[in-house]
Amino acid sequence: MPKLELVNLRAGTDSKEILRGINLTINNGQTILLMGPNGSGKSTLAQVIIGNPRYKILSGKILFNNRDITNLPMETRVKMGISISFQIPPKLKGIKLRDLALEIMRRRGIENPLEKLKKYAELLRLEDFLERDLNVGFSGGEMKRAELFLVLLQNPAFVILDEIDSGVDVESVGILGKAIRSELQKNGRSLIIISHTGIIAKHVHVDVAYIMLRGKITCYGPPTIVLNHVLEHGFARCEKCEGICYVD
Amino acid sequence: MSIDSLRAEYKEKAKTYLNKHASQADIDLLSIIKLNKLLSEKKSISLEEYSDLLEKVGIDVTGRNRAGTYYQVDTAVLEYYSKIPGIEILSLEDALDEYGREFLEYYWRALRVDKDIYTALAELYGKGGYVIIVKEGYKIKQPIQSCLLITSNNVLQAPHNIIILEPNSEAHVVTGCAIMREVIALHAGISEFYVGENAKLSYIMIHGWGENMYVRPRTGVIVEKGGEFVSNYINMTPVKSLQSYPTVRLVGEKAKAYFSSIIVTSKSSHIDLGNEIIFEAPDTAGEIISRVVAKDNAIGVTRGRLLGKAPGVKGHLECMGLLLSNNAKIVTIPELEAAHSDVELTHEASIGKIAEDEILYLMARGFTREEAESFLVRGFMSVEIKGIPESLKKVIQATIDKMAKAL
Numbered sequence: 001m002p003k004l005e006l007v008n009l010r011a012g013t014d015s016k017e018i019l020r021g022i023n024l025t026i027n028n029g030q031t032i033l034l035m036g037p038n039g040s041g042k043s044t045l046a047q048v049i050i051g052n053p054r055y056k057i058l059s060g061k062i063l064f065n066n067r068d069i070t071n072l073p074m075e076t077r078v079k080m081g082i083s084i085s086f087q088i089p090p091k092l093k094g095i096k097l098r099d100l101a102l103e104i105m106r107r108r109g110i111e112n113p114l115e116k117l118k119k120y121a122e123l124l125r126l127e128d129f130l131e132r133d134l135n136v137g138f139s140g141g142e143m144k145r146a147e148l149f150l151v152l153l154q155n156p157a158f159v160i161l162d163e164i165d166s167g168v169d170v171e172s173v174g175i176l177g178k179a180i181r182s183e184l185q186k187n188g189r190s191l192i193i194i195s196h197t198g199i200i201a202k203h204v205h206v207d208v209a210y211i212m213l214r215g216k217i218t219c220y221g222p223p224t225i226v227l228n229h230v231l232e233h234g235f236a237r238c239e240k241c242e243g244i245c246y247v248d
Numbered sequence: 249m250s251i252d253s254l255r256a257e258y259k260e261k262a263k264t265y266l267n268k269h270a271s272q273a274d275i276d277l278l279s280i281i282k283l284n285k286l287l288s289e290k291k292s293i294s295l296e297e298y299s300d301l302l303e304k305v306g307i308d309v310t311g312r313n314r315a316g317t318y319y320q321v322d323t324a325v326l327e328y329y330s331k332i333p334g335i336e337i338l339s340l341e342d343a344l345d346e347y348g349r350e351f352l353e354y355y356w357r358a359l360r361v362d363k364d365i366y367t368a369l370a371e372l373y374g375k376g377g378y379v380i381i382v383k384e385g386y387k388i389k390q391p392i393q394s395c396l397l398i399t400s401n402n403v404l405q406a407p408h409n410i411i412i413l414e415p416n417s418e419a420h421v422v423t424g425c426a427i428m429r430e431v432i433a434l435h436a437g438i439s440e441f442y443v444g445e446n447a448k449l450s451y452i453m454i455h456g457w458g459e460n461m462y463v464r465p466r467t468g469v470i471v472e473k474g475g476e477f478v479s480n481y482i483n484m485t486p487v488k489s490l491q492s493y494p495t496v497r498l499v500g501e502k503a504k505a506y507f508s509s510i511i512v513t514s515k516s517s518h519i520d521l522g523n524e525i526i527f528e529a530p531d532t533a534g535e536i537i538s539r540v541v542a543k544d545n546a547i548g549v550t551r552g553r554l555l556g557k558a559p560g561v562k563g564h565l566e567c568m569g570l571l572l573s574n575n576a577k578i579v580t581i582p583e584l585e586a587a588h589s590d591v592e593l594t595h596e597a598s599i600g601k602i603a604e605d606e607i608l609y610l611m612a613r614g615f616t617r618e619e620a621e622s623f624l625v626r627g628f629m630s631v632e633i634k635g636i637p638e639s640l641k642k643v644i645q646a647t648i649d650k651m652a653k654a655l
Contacts, residue, residue, distance in 0.1 A: 050612055078614050090606045094627035100613070103623065107614050133627075150613060 002063070003028050003158055003190040004049070009060035011048045017058060018044045020215035026158075031191040033201050033223055036212035037235040042194045043087055045212070046160045049192075050084045051077045064158070081157030085147040085164055087194075091135040097146060098130040104153045116153065123179050124149045141172025148176055152183050159184055160192045165200035177203020198227045211238050251344060254352055258361045262368035265361075273365050274489070275434060275462050293321055298397060298426070304484070304650075305424030305454040306643045307395045313639065314422075315390040316380070322403045323375040334386030335419070336379075340408050343379035351379075354410050358440040358468030358497075366406075366436040366464040374406030374438065380421065382411075382447075387418035389637055391452075396437065398427040398461070406436040413447035413475070420636055422643075423453045432460040439467040443475040445500065450478040450635045454647060456485045459515060463490040473500025473529070478635040479507045480644065484651050486515040486546070493551065495524040498532035505534040508631045512651050513546035513576070522551025522581070527591070531560035537631050540569045542576035543655060553583040556591035563592070569599035570628050572655060626652035 004026045012018040018041045026032055036042050048055050049062060051074035062070045069077055092100070098117070105113040121127050124145040135143050144164050151159060161180070165173050181204050184191060193200060201209070201223055209226035211219040219238060220226070229237070295302070299309040311317045316330035316337045330337040343351050361371050378394055398405055413419060427433065435457070443449045457463055471477050477496055496505045507523040525534040540548040554563035569578035584593040602624050610620035629648050633641055 052608060052612075054608075074608070074611050075616055078612060084612055086609065086612075090603065090609050092606060092609075092624070092627060094630045095623070099627075103615075104613055154614060 001028050002026065003030070003065065005061075005063040006049075007061040007063065009048070009062065010058040011044065011055050011060075012058065013055060018055075018215050019048065021060070022215075022217055024210070024217060026190045026192065028190060029188045030207045031185060031193060031205060033198065033206045033209040033226075034192055034194045034212060035196060035198055035209060035226065035230055038196060040212045041215040042196070042212055043162055046084055046162045046192070046194060049160060050074060050082055078154075082160075083151045083154045083156030083158070084160040085144070085151050085162060087163040087166070089135055089143060089147055091133070093133050093136055095134050096131055097126065097134050097149075100134055101130070101150065101153055104150060108155065120149050120152050120183075123183070125175055139169070140167030141169040144168050144176060145172055148179055152179070156189070158190050160194065161200075162194045163196070164193065165195050165197060173199055173203060176200065180204045198230065201227055211235070213238060251349060251352065258356055258371055261362045262371035266365060266368040266372065269365050293326070293399065295319065295326075301426045301456070302395060302397070302424060304647070305395075305426045305456040306422045306452065306640075306647070307393055307424040311393075313390065314393045315388050316392045318378040318380075318394040319397070320376045320395070320405070320407055321397045322400045322405060325376045328378060330392075332388065332390070334383045334417075335388060335392060336381040336383070337392070338379045338381075340377045340379055340410070343410070354412055354440060354442055356440070358442065358470045359438065359466055363466065367438060367466050369404070370406035370408060370436050370438045370466070373404055374408055374436070377407030377409045377438070379409075380411045380419070382413045382417040382419045384414035384444075385416045388420070391420040391422045391637065391640055393422045393424070396423070396425045396435070398431055398433045398435065401431050401433065403431075403433045404436065405433065406438065408438040409440070411439075411441045411449065411451075413443045413449050415445040415447055415472075417444065418448040420450045420640065421452070422640065423451070424456070425453070426456045427458040427461055429458050430460065431458060434462045434464065436464040436466065439465065439494075441467070441469040441477065443469065443471040443477050443503075445472045446474040447472070448476040448478070448635070450480070452480045452636065452640060452644065453482070455481075455483040455487075455490070457487045457490070459486045459488060459517075461487045463487055463492070465492045467492070467494035469494065469496035469505070471496060471498050471500065471503040471505060474502050475500065476504040476635070477506070479523075480633055480636065481507070481509040481521075482644065482647055483511045483513070483519060483521075484647060486513075486517045487519065489518040489520075491520040493522040493524060495526065496534070497526045497528055498534065499528050501529045502531045503529060504532065506634050507536045508633065509538040509550070510629050510631060510648065511538065511540045511548060511550070512543075512655070513540060513548040514543045515546060516544070517546040519547065520549040520551070522553065524553040524555070525563060527554070527556045527558055527561040527563060530558045532558065533562045535564045535566075537566045538568070539629050539631055540567075540578055540580075541572060541625060541629065541655065542569065542578050543572040545573075545575045547577045547579075549579045549581065551581045551583070552595070553585070554593045554595075555585045555587070556593055557587045559588055559590035561588070561591040561593070563594070565593075565595035567595075567597040568628070570625065571599065571601050572625070622652055622655065625655055
């Protein structure tokens with residue numbers, strides 16, 4: 001059963017169309033890898049799915065669990081179980097990671113918040129960061145671990161991980177991969193993993209890989225084939241695709 | 249010189265200054281002074297009546313969790329007592345009687361009587377004030393509290409407060425200031441703090457004045473070798489106008505000072521608050537941190553001045569302002585002055601509104617827009633509260649939470 005469907009989705013900012021007709025279906029329990037060069041529209045797609053009001057939908061539809069959410073506000077989409085790990089999360093001075101984590105759980109009425117806090121902090125090796133202001137002075141890897149930590153606390157049904165492996169040290173990629181595998185890739189959760197390098201794909205299960213170019217999904221295929229192709233030839237070859245992967 | 253003649257001299261100085269400068273005051277001083285004289289010195293009120301008001305500014309009305317207490321209502325000293333050895337709490341008159349000339353070492357020494365209109369006014373017309381002496385070597389963990397309450401109209405409340413920490417002692421003093429909502433009054437409290445060698449004073453002041461209130465406290469602090477002064481200030485309610493500029497002199501090697509101020513300026517308040525640290529001795533260090541949140545039509549001015557005069561000095565100044573309305577205004581005026589080459593002084597300042605990115609980020613984590621804003625404001629106001637016991641941290645955190653919710 002499809003969890004999320006994008007139907008001929010066109011979207012952008014006030015001045016510019018960025019997504020130029022996206023068709024994509026992600027089924028229950030499926031993880032897809034979305035690859036593409038910088039500026040191809042991957043992050044815009046992520047923000048449009050979560051409902052960031054900075055982006056306008058020009059035409060097309062977003063269906064979540066068969067419900068049309070195209071015009072629903074971000075707040076409602078988050079409540080329905082969509083969550084995102086940001087490519088570049090803001091630094092929140094004066095807000096401790098612990099306080100934000102507890103607040104997220106308080107909102108969800110979690111019974112033993114401290115237990116959960118401890119469990120996920122250990123899993124993501126963030127024990128020493130709980131008393132620090134979120135992302136202030138964090139390294140790339142620490143920032144992404146904190147992002148995944150907060151996503152886990154939201155217990156989402158659908159997760160977008162936007163460049164979770166970029167600017168991240170090798171050790172952190174391992175920690176992130178393990179947490180994604182053990183905590184997210186279960187119970188019918190679906191994931192979009194956005195990555196321009198695909199490094200994270202070595203650590204998690206991926207069902208299908210997609211290539212996005214200039215606001216369109218141009219190609220898809222088994223992750224190993226697509227990934228090897230991209231690693232070998234870069235995205236330049238995708239521009240004049242020879243059909244090595246599968247083409248729509 | 250006898251006490252009486254010295255005090256007469258102070259009065260004379262104050263009078264001369266006031267005669268010369270009273271016309272420059274931004275308040276109708278004469279009418280306040282005239283009415284002030286008519287006030288009865290005796291005051292019998294039940295504090296229970298005001299307990300809600302007082303708890304908001306950090307006062308423990310039962311006194312149970314405090315090492316000592318001083319209460320002043322309008323111009324009248326209500327009561328004062330110390331519960332534990334090592335601390336003396338006296339009224340100013342008591343202290344002069346008891347310690348005589350010895351005490352004059354601490355009278356108008358951290359501040360000049362003719363510093364400005366308000367110091368002069370306090371000397372001439374002020375009444376009350378506490379003297380807290382912490383004896384050598386006593387480290388008192390339980391806070392001492394002083395409470396200044398105003399209940400009458402047109403009152404000038406100008407107590408002269410003195411805190412003396414003898415060498416190697418430690419104390420925490422909480423001062424809560426509150427007022428009956430509608431009252432028009434002027435507060436010009438004088439505070440002189442003397443922190444002895446290797447002593448540590450932490451001072452918390454929570455202001456909960458009213459919209460018709462003029463506030464002009466004057467504070468001077470002297471810190472000796474190895475001593476430390478920590479001040480945490482919070483203003484939570486609207487005032488007519490508040491202007492204050494506590495100054496600390498670090499006169500002994502390795503002395504330290506830390507100021508944090510959290511100021512909410514709202515309605516038509518005009519709040520102008522600054523701190524000054526003068527580093528007079530080698531290897532002294534200090535920090536001034538302020539957060540101003542301005543809403544409605546309010547004005548918030550924060551000043552900070554670091555003056556380094558000796559080798560090995562380190563000082564940092566940080567002023568952050570958050571505007572919650574288009575009609576409010578924030579001004580920050582940081583000032584660094586080095587009079588020695590081996591001095592490291594830094595400052596950072598910023599003013600802005602709540603960042604849209606941060607709001608959207610929290611909304612993606614399940615907050616509504618309003619909740620995200622209030623959470624971010626609370627974060628903005630939570631500066632590090634240094635050097636105070638856990639119980640007081642809780643009082644401060646609760647105050648900040650309440651303020652953030654009310655915004």
